Amino acid sequence: MTRLTETDIIDVVDYLKKLDDELKTACNASFKNIVMRASGIDETSFKSLKTSVVPITSGLGIIGGFSHAVCEILKYIGADAYVCDSTDVDGIYNSIKEGHCFFSADDNRFTAYNPLNGRISDNGDATGRGFAAALELAANGIKDKTVLVAGAGPVGISAAKYLHKAGAEIILFDIDKEKLQNSEYRTCTSLGDEKYSYVIEATTSSKVITEKNLTDTAVVSAPGMPLGLEKKLAQRLKSEGRLIHNPLELGTAVMYTDLLLKQEF
């Protein structure tokens, strides 16, 4: 996973409302509806649980604004969230002792846990499902449609699994041949001039998807950081409601709704 910077997550409160409006245009669904779909729950299973965000100081340390941003995303989706006063293992201990869910991230993993039902959620997996559910809704159903999934890391693979289960044909693209070994999907190591109407961009590189790879009505759902599209192309797709991209919000909110499930996903 790419480590976020303070500038990636600035102004989260203002941004969430704007993002919700953008998603309504692109996907015909609200932020909350996309998130619940990604976890496989409906409104009747939704609960507002006491949830702490535990700052972690180890490794490269705290990213300024990160815990606050996660807390605001959780509140926006309907959790009773707060940033824990204590950090690291002490914060985790206090949260579990109180019976509260907790969210915490170090340099390598961002995870959430619900001590009331033992559910755990990982941000890579949740993010893949969140962006896949958004693409499915934007496509008005994905069954029998072809989706290019760029990036065969945890995020791309999770998106591919979700979309395959929903009936899509997956083409998995990665520059690293080893990542594609033993894949259950059709694979490629270069894009050539092939055009796609539905794309998940889950790489760590910029300028991965170019104009020549997209049909005139293509929709791109892109968790990738940095965004793997040229700036001009991204601006045009966004203005036309055909680009879904946010650095933290969808994935974090899906982690919360994952915690509401009774059984392992």
Ligand SMILES: NC(=O)c1ccc[n+]([C@@H]2O[C@H](COP(=O)([O-])OP(=O)(O)OC[C@H]3O[C@@H](n4cnc5c(N)ncnc54)[C@H](O)[C@@H]3O)[C@@H](O)[C@H]2O)c1
């Ligand atoms: N938006 C969010 O909420 C959110 C959350 C989690 C992760 N992310 C981002 O999603 C992306 C994927 O995360 P991950 O954990 O799966 O990363 P990863 O590093 O495990 O996997 C990325 C894959 O992309 C491939 N790749 C890199 N450059 C490529 C290129 N030019 N063409 C084709 N393939 C290329 C790599 O070989 C690798 O297999 C990262 O950018 C990560 O920061 C975003």
